[in-house]
């Protein structure tokens with residue numbers, strides 16, 4: 001172990017750590033009047049609405065350091081948080097980043113984690129405007145709060161959908177879940193036989209979607225250019241079925257979606273087959289897609305169908321018609337909220 005790997009926070013102290021992690025941060029947002037370096041940050045959002053969301057990530061509950069590289073973990077922590085700001089059709093501006101750091105963690109490991117956080121913030125053009133650090137007795141804890149802005153006419157809530165609205169989704173679904181299935185399988189085989197060489201060959205896209213997801217930042221601009229204003233929106237963190245039911249509950253509607261219209265990546269389909277499971281399980285229940293699920297009023301579907309990377313997957317219906325999935329053979333089945341639930345299955349991260 002090198003000298004640097006042996007160094008922990010105690011060697012440089014909390015203030016030394018903060019200095020080490022944050023000294024190269026340059027502010028990108030004009031609204032960040034005062035960032036790190038005083039008792040509190042000062043933000044000026046110039047009359048726009050402020051949109052705030054927070055995530056708490058715990059080692060052993062939301063992430064497993066045996067197969068999650070720290071830089072990826074840092075990156076993902078920011079991205080999943082920003083995804084909630086995009087889901088309000090708002091623009092992220094600042095992040096507040098806090099840690100509880102295990103005494104076993106080396107400075108080098110903390111550097112890597114923070115490098116991932118800084119990289120994501122740079123890529124999405126948001127400022128790290130503050131935070132806190134503290135030693136932890138129980139493993140790594142990450143707390144991230146994003147602040148965004150939007151005008152009151154642009155912000156989209158979960159509650160605005162009406163029967164007859166079209167349901168749309170960005171990107172493809174189920175890939176992050178299948179990436180997790182692959183990592184878990186390879187990790188299990190490695191635990192059984194330390195000589196085993198884990199192989200992720202042929203599934204680079206799936207692993208990337210699990211370890212280094214991206215938030216859907218383009219949609220806002222695409223919709224503005226097309227003159228489309230969504231009636232409701234949510235980001236897909238828990239899985240399509242759960243998140244769609246959240247939208248329906250908030251809007252007081254039911255839904256009917258079509259299995260044949262659900263966007264599935266080739267690698268998702270291939271690995272599902274290899275694992276003898278239906279890709280629909282990954283698509284409906286998998287979660288961690290961080291795509292955006294939204295609805296638009298009847299009449300706008302023609303315009304939207306011409307936008308690449310967006311799929312129309314069904315319609316909102318009156319609440320009494322329930323939540324239904326139309327299968328390829330023409331039969332329908334009831335959609336269940338089969339996604340992850342933070343209090344019953346603490347095996348991986350989903351935000352709410």
Ligand SMILES: [Mg+2]
Pocket residue numbers: 083084087234235236237351352
């Ligand atoms: Mg969300």
